[in-house]
Structure formats: structure tokens, C-alpha cells
Amino acid sequence: MSAAREILSMNRFDPGRIGGIDGAIAGKIRRRGEQFGAASVLFYERPIEMVSASGVHLFDADGRRYLDVYNNVPSVGHCHPKVVAAIAAQAAALNIHTRYLTRPVEAYAERLLATFPAPLTNLLMTCTGSESNDLALRIANSFTGARGIVVTEAAYHGNTAAVTEISPSSLLRRRPAAHVRTIPAPDIAAGGDVGARFAAALKAAIADLEAQGLGFAGLVVDTIFSSDGIHADPPGFLRDAAGIVREAGGLFVADEVQPGFGRTGAGFWGFERHGLVPDIVTMGKPMGNGFPMGGVVTRPELLDRFCAETGYFNTFGGNPVAAAAGLAVLDVIAEEGLIDHAQVVGARLKEGLEALMPRHAAIGAVRGAGLFIGLDLIDAEDGSPDAALTSHVINAMKERGILIGAAGLHGNTLKIRPPLPFAEDHAALFTDTLDAILAER
Amino acid sequence: MSAAREILSMNRFDPGRIGGIDGAIAGKIRRRGEQFGAASVLFYERPIEMVSASGVHLFDADGRRYLDVYNNVPSVGHCHPKVVAAIAAQAAALNIHTRYLTRPVEAYAERLLATFPAPLTNLLMTCTGSESNDLALRIANSFTGARGIVVTEAAYHGNTAAVTEISPSSLLRRRPAAHVRTIPAPDIAAGGDVGARFAAALKAAIADLEAQGLGFAGLVVDTIFSSDGIHADPPGFLRDAAGIVREAGGLFVADEVQPGFGRTGAGFWGFERHGLVPDIVTMGKPMGNGFPMGGVVTRPELLDRFCAETGYFNTFGGNPVAAAAGLAVLDVIAEEGLIDHAQVVGARLKEGLEALMPRHAAIGAVRGAGLFIGLDLIDAEDGSPDAALTSHVINAMKERGILIGAAGLHGNTLKIRPPLPFAEDHAALFTDTLDAILAER
Numbered sequence: 001m002s003a004a005r006e007i008l009s010m011n012r013f014d015p016g017r018i019g020g021i022d023g024a025i026a027g028k029i030r031r032r033g034e035q036f037g038a039a040s041v042l043f044y045e046r047p048i049e050m051v052s053a054s055g056v057h058l059f060d061a062d063g064r065r066y067l068d069v070y071n072n073v074p075s076v077g078h079c080h081p082k083v084v085a086a087i088a089a090q091a092a093a094l095n096i097h098t099r100y101l102t103r104p105v106e107a108y109a110e111r112l113l114a115t116f117p118a119p120l121t122n123l124l125m126t127c128t129g130s131e132s133n134d135l136a137l138r139i140a141n142s143f144t145g146a147r148g149i150v151v152t153e154a155a156y157h158g159n160t161a162a163v164t165e166i167s168p169s170s171l172l173r174r175r176p177a178a179h180v181r182t183i184p185a186p187d188i189a190a191g192g193d194v195g196a197r198f199a200a201a202l203k204a205a206i207a208d209l210e211a212q213g214l215g216f217a218g219l220v221v222d223t224i225f226s227s228d229g230i231h232a233d234p235p236g237f238l239r240d241a242a243g244i245v246r247e248a249g250g251l252f253v254a255d256e257v258q259p260g261f262g263r264t265g266a267g268f269w270g271f272e273r274h275g276l277v278p279d280i281v282t283m284g285k286p287m288g289n290g291f292p293m294g295g296v297v298t299r300p301e302l303l304d305r306f307c308a309e310t311g312y313f314n315t316f317g318g319n320p321v322a323a324a325a326g327l328a329v330l331d332v333i334a335e336e337g338l339i340d341h342a343q344v345v346g347a348r349l350k351e352g353l354e355a356l357m358p359r360h361a362a363i364g365a366v367r368g369a370g371l372f373i374g375l376d377l378i379d380a381e382d383g384s385p386d387a388a389l390t391s392h393v394i395n396a397m398k399e400r401g402i403l404i405g406a407a408g409l410h411g412n413t414l415k416i417r418p419p420l421p422f423a424e425d426h427a428a429l430f431t432d433t434l435d436a437i438l439a440e441r
Numbered sequence: 442m443s444a445a446r447e448i449l450s451m452n453r454f455d456p457g458r459i460g461g462i463d464g465a466i467a468g469k470i471r472r473r474g475e476q477f478g479a480a481s482v483l484f485y486e487r488p489i490e491m492v493s494a495s496g497v498h499l500f501d502a503d504g505r506r507y508l509d510v511y512n513n514v515p516s517v518g519h520c521h522p523k524v525v526a527a528i529a530a531q532a533a534a535l536n537i538h539t540r541y542l543t544r545p546v547e548a549y550a551e552r553l554l555a556t557f558p559a560p561l562t563n564l565l566m567t568c569t570g571s572e573s574n575d576l577a578l579r580i581a582n583s584f585t586g587a588r589g590i591v592v593t594e595a596a597y598h599g600n601t602a603a604v605t606e607i608s609p610s611s612l613l614r615r616r617p618a619a620h621v622r623t624i625p626a627p628d629i630a631a632g633g634d635v636g637a638r639f640a641a642a643l644k645a646a647i648a649d650l651e652a653q654g655l656g657f658a659g660l661v662v663d664t665i666f667s668s669d670g671i672h673a674d675p676p677g678f679l680r681d682a683a684g685i686v687r688e689a690g691g692l693f694v695a696d697e698v699q700p701g702f703g704r705t706g707a708g709f710w711g712f713e714r715h716g717l718v719p720d721i722v723t724m725g726k727p728m729g730n731g732f733p734m735g736g737v738v739t740r741p742e743l744l745d746r747f748c749a750e751t752g753y754f755n756t757f758g759g760n761p762v763a764a765a766a767g768l769a770v771l772d773v774i775a776e777e778g779l780i781d782h783a784q785v786v787g788a789r790l791k792e793g794l795e796a797l798m799p800r801h802a803a804i805g806a807v808r809g810a811g812l813f814i815g816l817d818l819i820d821a822e823d824g825s826p827d828a829a830l831t832s833h834v835i836n837a838m839k840e841r842g843i844l845i846g847a848a849g850l851h852g853n854t855l856k857i858r859p860p861l862p863f864a865e866d867h868a869a870l871f872t873d874t875l876d877a878i879l880a881e882r
């Protein structure tokens with residue numbers, strides 16, 4: 001079983017174990033399997049039927065409440081009333097494409113673009129992070145005339161054909177495509193200068209792409225390396241890489257689908273922590289708090305080239321309901337001070353988790369920024385990644401009413417990524433529960 | 442200028458003509474250009490700012506009403522109250538991914554799958570038609586182990602990197618990819634047996650793909666050939682092609698993004714008019730009446746192969762708000778009898794347009810099914826496609842409060858594709874207005 005396969009099977013319900021499940025849920029799981037076939041993926045050894053959600057909580061069909069420490073799409077809180085009201089009002093007024101002018105889209109583009117540094121002045125609206133990264137790849141290919149892309153070893157950038165090729169974590173039986181090179185994620189635990197090591201690996205990958213005649217189109221990185229296990233420190237470690245990318249004539253594509261919209265607690269975008277300005281920025285998940293929307297922000301000259309070669313139009317992209325949802329999300333982030341909140345609560349949560357380390361040798365590392373923290377679980381004896389323990393913790397957490405997931409090349413990193421209104425008492429509950437579960441092992 | 446370029450520039454506002462526009466709209470057009478850059482595409486010589494819509498009408502910023510004879514996304518009517526209410530209620534209750542069970546998704550899959558013939562029992566939910574066709578290509582590649590795809594000359598199947606390769610109408614300066622073969626759309630005007638001619642072209646394309654060592658993965662067709670100019674008759678002409686596809690070991694992919702959900706007035710799906718069962722069916726535009734959602738329906742064994750090789754997950758795909766919107770669309774289609782309505786009103790509209798032909802030599806042909814009709818405009822003297830006249834008609838219609846667009850290899854086909862509640866008096870108004878505009882030339 002490859003590392004990628006481990007990640008994907010992590011916390012995945014095994015349909016072969018349906019016999020061990022009783023009650024009404026068993027019939028629903030079977031029905032889902034019949035409807036979605038092999039594409040059905042459900043979380044947990046005993047899947048959950050969810051019926052409602054509010055703030056940082058979800059409620060299942062039995063009325064049981066779960067604290068959400070995992071879902072980053074409902075980023076300003078599940079079913080935030082302000083976002084819901086904006087969607088309802090705009091859906092009742094007008095929902096049409098961008099070939100007409102509409103006020104919500106004009107206003108949204110204005111507000112969103114204001115969060116970017118100067119040369120990044122153009123926005124393309126899509127429906128998903130996958131569509132955004134797919135488009136970014138094509139803009140990069142078109143502008144550079146090159147094909148080669150560098151990504152990290154356990155990267156995930158989305159689900160289209162082109163984006164899956166640059167998402168090693170999605171490839172189960174296939175190898176990465178010929179035009180893709182993977183480099184290790186920048187892990188501070190490896191010691192030395194994280195940024196220099198990452199830049200050296202990048203430089204070697206670029207040289208290899210050029211030696212193979214593929215050329216170098218760009219580096220695509222999630223600026224907090226989510227699926228690689230969350231790597232945030234030290235701030236600035238990506239700056240050397242950005243320099244290497246420019247020297248080689250490629251583009252720096254910042255995938256902000258996960259770190260963007262304030263999650264790191266240090267500004268609106270993950271790249272800000274690194275003191276660099278990307279050539280292309282892609283967005284998705286939290287952008288509409290669950291309303292399907294994504295975006296690409298870039299410099300005008302990159303679009304000029306792309307649009308001269310290819311007619312691009314996105315039917316649903318930039319519909320005014322998405323724009324209204326997006327505007328409400330921006331309002332809520334500002335009004336509720338969610339970026340500062342993520343910084344404060346995230347720091348407290350990280351401290352609390354670090355404080356568990358002396359008591360639990362199974363905690364190998366705690367990394368992160370703001371409300372995006374990775375916690376490695378390892379074998380206490382030999383220090384190796386412990387995916388089985390991680391799975392145990394995830395399911396034991398769920399039995400205690402807490403939702404959490406996993407990430408990382410070895411599937412042994414708890415991915416701690418709650419809706420941003422997550423408060424200090426929620427952080428304390430999570431930390432105490434983890435403490436108790438590890439103590440019982 | 443290639444034919445494809447003609448289509449894309451058809452009815453597109455030329456930013457170089459901004460000087461000829463006055464009033465508040467000029468500033469908004471400039472602002473759009475600054476925000477969206479080269480990717481900004483606006484309709485009409487003088488673009489419109491829309492503010493609201495209801496049923497078959499849109500209203501602009503000056504309060505002017507337009508009859509919509511073009512937009513097929515708001516298929517059950519702009520801002521249908523039942524769909525709006527479903528979105529608002531579900532967005533307030535729960536909006537989460539498919540790794541949990543949810544009742545709206547279970548109910549929607551059940552209802553949607555019931556509209557398909559027996560072997561098509563699995564549904565994958567995506568966010569757009571583009572994502573659906575991207576996924577269909579990969580399922581076909583994975584199942585057949587082959588790469589070659591056949592499409593029609595002016596096909597449009599979406600906007601991802603992979604799908605743009607099979608969308609000749611999007612390629613401005615690039616040639617179709619090496620693994621793609623294009624064949625002429627099945628035009629009844631060419632005389633003889635439409636189906637036999639289409640099948641023969643397909644057979645030759647497959648032979649060429651196989652001779653080049655690419656193999657044949659499948660035929661991808663919009664079952665009403667929208668961007669090729671709308672080709673619907675005689676019903677059944679695709680059956681021979683389906684036979685050829687199977688003989689060659691490929692898959693028949695029916696792109697139902699445009700003809701699906703009752704538009705043809707002859708059942709739920711465009712393929713039904715042809716008496717065949719596809720291997721893969723893709724959906725998008727009208728599925729959620731504007732809520733971004735798409736889908737792929739196929740046989741379980743095709744998914745088994747694909748999912749064993751690639752981890753596929755779509756974050757927003759199958760969220761319960763989309764399912765609620767989709768359920769409301771299915772309800773409205775049934776309750777308001779929109780399929781029969783499309784058949785009755787579409788037939789009346791087609792008769793009305795055909796009745797104009799003796800008076801206007803510029804009308805070269807009227808084709809279609811249900812509420813999807815193509816009307817060719819030609820040079821009255823030599824019978825050649827008249828894209829300039831088509832552009833004139835589109836803009837003159839707009840000045841009279843009617844929205845219409847163009848399609849076809851030569852950009853000279855009026856694409857008559859209104860929301861389905863379009864009534865006989867709307868059809869009469871459109872026909873009378875076309876009559877008047879052509880008479881004034």
C-alpha cells in the first residue's frame with residue numbers, strides 16, 4: 001500500500017464491515033453504496049448521518065451534537081445567518097452569468113482584489129478550487145511556454161484530470177505524470193534551514209525538468225502544505241523558493257484554497273506569512289462558506305496571453321449569488337475579527353497541545369499557524385509514523401462527540417482545522433479529550 | 442479568423458468601442474475590464490447591467506424588461522420561488538460534504554437515478570458540467586485503457602484543461618490535441634441518411650485513432666449538438682453511431698448539459714430521442730436552476746476501475762443545498778408539466794419560425810426539438826452563412842427587449858433556448874420581432 005493510499009483510506013469507512021453496523025444507519029450506508037458505487041466515501045468506522053449544523057457544531061440524526069475540529073469550508077461557522085440571508089436574498093433576485101454586468105459581482109471583485117498586493121489586479125471567478133488550479137496550470141503553461149510543474153510529495157490540489165496529475169496524494173496505482181516533479185514538504189523537524197533545503201530540492205527538480213526538455217512552468221504550493229501534514233514555520237521559508245522560481249522563468253502559484261481567508265491568523269492569505277508575492281493565487285473552499293465558488297487572481301499580462309489562445313468562460317463562475325455569499329463571508333471575517341481570533345485561539349490551542357507532549361510520547365510534533373494545526377502521532381517506541389493510532393484517535397474522538405481528520409505523507413497527522421469561530425473552551429475540550437484518549441491506550 | 446473564433450466573438454462586446462458608450466454603464470464596463478482583465482466577456486454592442494429576474498424575464502438597471510429567449514441555466518424560470526425556498530431552507534440547516542450521510546443527497550440521488558434506464562445506476566455529484574465531462578473522460582480512459590476521443594467540429598464540452606482539448610469551439614489559436622478527432626455535426630441539410638453519414642465519419646475517425654496507436658476511448662456528444670448549431674432530426678440518428686462505438690470497444694458519452702432536464706420536450710434526456718442507452722451521461726447547467734451543480738451517471742463497473750486507480754472527491758459536489766435545489770427543480774418540472782410544455786410550445790414556435798421562411802430568404806433553416814431551436818441566417822443571394830446579419834439581429838432584438846444568442850460552426854445560427862416556462866405569447870412576440878427586424882433590412 002502506497003503512502004498516498006494510506007492517506008485516502010485513513011478514516012474511510014470500509015464497506016466490507018457493514019455487517020458490524022446495526023440500526024437504521026446500516027440501510028442508509030447500503031443505499032449510499034448503491035447510489036454512488038465505488039465513488040462512495042464515508043468517514044468513520046460507523047458513518048454519521050448529519051441533519052443540521054450551527055457555528056462550530058454539527059447534529060446527527062439522533063440529535064447528537066459534535067464539535068467540529070475538521071471542516072474548513074464552513075469557515076465563518078456552519079450556516080452563518082448572515083451568509084444564509086445573503087444567499088437567500090440574491091437567489092430570489094437574480095442568478096445569472098457574467099456576460100451581463102451585475103452589482104454583486106462588481107462589488108465582490110472590488111472587495112476581494114483589495115486584499116491582494118499591487119500587481120495582482122485581475123480576478124477570474126470559478127466554481128471550485130479544482131477549477132481554479134486547473135486554470136492556473138493553463139495560464140502558467142501558456143505564459144511560460146513550458147510544461148513542467150513542481151509540487152510537494154503528498155500534495156493535493158484538486159480533482160480535475162490536469163490537477164490530479166499534480167496531486168500525488170490522489171494517485172493510487174498510477175505514478176505522477178511525466179511533466180511533474182515532486183519534492184519533500186518543508187518539514188522543520190528535519191533540522192537546518194528549512195527554506196534553503198526546500199529551495200535546493202526545487203532547484204534540482206527544475207534542472208531535471210529542463211534536462212528532460214519539459215521546461216519549467218511553475219511551482220504550485222499550498223502555502224501551509226495541508227495534505228503534506230501542515231508546515232508553517234519558520235515564516236518566510238518560501239521566499240528562497242520564490243526567488244528560484246523567478247530565476248528559472250517559471251511562475252509561483254500559491255494555492256490558497258486551504259490557508260486563505262484568514263485561517264493562519266496572520267493576514268488574509270497564507271503567502272503573506274512568507275513575505276512574497278505570488279504570480280497566481282488560487283482560491284476555493286471557504287470563499288462562500290459552502291456556496292460553491294472559487295477564484296484565480298493574477299497579473300493582467302498573464303491573462304492576456306492565455307485569453308488570446310483559449311476562449312474561457314465559466315457558466316456558474318461569478319454568478320451574483322456566489323458574489324453575495326462571498327461578500328457576506330468578507331463582512332463576517334471583518335465584523336467578527338476572525339483573523340485575530342484565529343491567531344489568538346490558534347496560539348492557545350497549539351500551546352495546549354504542546355503541553356501534552358511530555359505526558360504522551362505518541363505525540364511526535366505539533367505544527368501550524370492560526371487555526372490550522374498538524375499533530376503527528378508516532379510509535380512511542382521507535383518514533384515511526386503511527387497511522388493505526390491516528391485512526392483510533394479519530395474514531396475515539398468521534399465517539400466522544402468531536403470531529404477530526406488526518407493528513408500527511410504517512411497519514412499520521414491529525415489535521416486540526418475547525419471553523420474559525422472555534423473558541424478557547426472548544427480548544428480546551430479538544431485538548432482534554434485527546435489527553436484522555438491517549439492516556440487510555 | 443478561424444470559425445471557432447467567429448463563434449466566440451459573436452455577440453461579444455468589443456472593449457475598443459467603449460468610447461461610443463455614454464452614461465453610468467460606461468464606467469461599469471471599464472471597471473469590469475479592470476477587474477476581469479482579458480477574461481472579461483460581455484454580451485452586446487452595448488452591454489447590459491441586470492438587477493433582477495423572474496420567470497422568463499430579466500430587468501436591467503434602468504428598469505427595462507427583457508424577454509429571455511437564450512438562458513437555459515434558469516431552466517424552470519428565473520428565481521423560481523420553489524427552488525429559492527429550497528436553497529434558503531437547506532442553507533440555513535446544513536451545508537456539508539458527502540463524507541457524511543445526509544437526507545437531501547440520498548433523496549436526490551434516488552429521484553435523479555430513477556430518470557435513467559437500468560444499467561445506469563451510479564451517480565457522482567460534481568459542481569459544473571465541465572467537472573462532469575472532465576470526470577467522464579477519465580472514466581472512459583481508465584475503462585478502455587485508450588486515449589482517443591471523437592467529438593464534433595464545433596463541439597463545446599466545458600472549460601477544464603482536459604475538456605477544452607475536446608472543445609474545438611474554444612481553441613482560438615491552438616489546434617485540437619493529438620488524441621482528439623473531430624467529425625462534422627449531423628446536419629440534415631446535407632441530405633441522405635444523417636445517421637449513416639455520421640456513423641461513417643465516426644468509423645473513419647476511430648480507424649485513424651487506432652492507426653496512430655492512440656486507441657479509442659469514446660465518442661463524446663451533446664445529444665442536441667448545441668454549439669454545432671442544434672441538430673435534432675431525424676430522431677434516432679445517433680443509434681448507428683452508438684453501435685459503432687460499442688463495436689470499437691469505446692464508450693458512448695452523452696453530454697446532457699444542454700439537452701437534459703426536459704428541454705427537448707421528448708423525455709427527460711436528449712439521448713431518449715435517439716433510442717439508445719449511453720455508457721456515461723454528464724449533466725450541468727439546468728440541474729440546480731442556477732445553483733452550481735453537475736453530475737455524472739454511469740454503470741458501476743466503470744466506476745470500479747476508475748476509483749481503484751484514482752482517489753476522487755469533490756468538496757462541494759453533493760452538498761445538501763445543491764441536492765435541495767436539484768430536488769426542487771425535479772419537483773417543478775413534474776408539477777408544472779414542463780416537458781410536455783416544452784414539446785407543445787416548442788412545436789408552435791418552430792412552426793411560427795418556419796412560416797417566416799417564405800417571406801425571408803435570409804432564413805436558411807429552422808431546426809430543433811422542444812424549446813431548443815436553431816435558426817440559420819444566410820446571405821439571401823448566395824446562401825452562405827451570414828454572421829454579420831446574425832450579429833445585427835441579436836443586437837436589434839436586444840434593443841426591442843429580447844435576449845437571444847448565436848451558435849454554429851459559422852456563428853450564423855440563432856440559438857433559441859429560453860427558460861422552459863416560455864409561453865405561446867412569448868413565442869409569438871419573438872417570431873413577430875424577428876419578422877420585423879428581417880423586414881427592415
